[in-house]
Amino acid sequence: MEEVVIKKVDEQGRIVIPKEWRTRFNTDEFIMVLKDDKIEIYPKVSNLSKLIDSVEVDELTDDWHELKRKIYRL
Template sequence: MNMKVKRIDGQGRIVIPKKWRGKWGDEVILIELEDRIEILPKRKPKLSEFFDIIEVDEVKEDVEKELCNEIIYECE
């Protein structure tokens, strides 16, 4: 684990080492917790990770219409 101690400047900025920015990107998420602040990299999800997680038996032509009809039927 790498650790750095950094000062916050008068404008509230922290400089993240260039090597870390290259690895993690240039956008972060700040999370305020009771006892600390966490800085997490903001990453775009890899959509390929979500492929094949849902199995579908059959895809019908008008899926949206069918789902709406099912919702209406269940509410009656």
């Protein structure tokens, strides 16, 4: 289900994430990714065990940072 809200930037340059969304992800930390002409926001997952079996891995990579980024994109 997709939900869309329009938010204005306040005088201090902030955008508020709705409380219902923050509660849903049970976190107060989010990852922001600038991609071309858009900004993507992901909840920061502190318990990576929630992500077990969420990504297909053919072989392990030497670039763990890239693997971490792929997991956060899920």
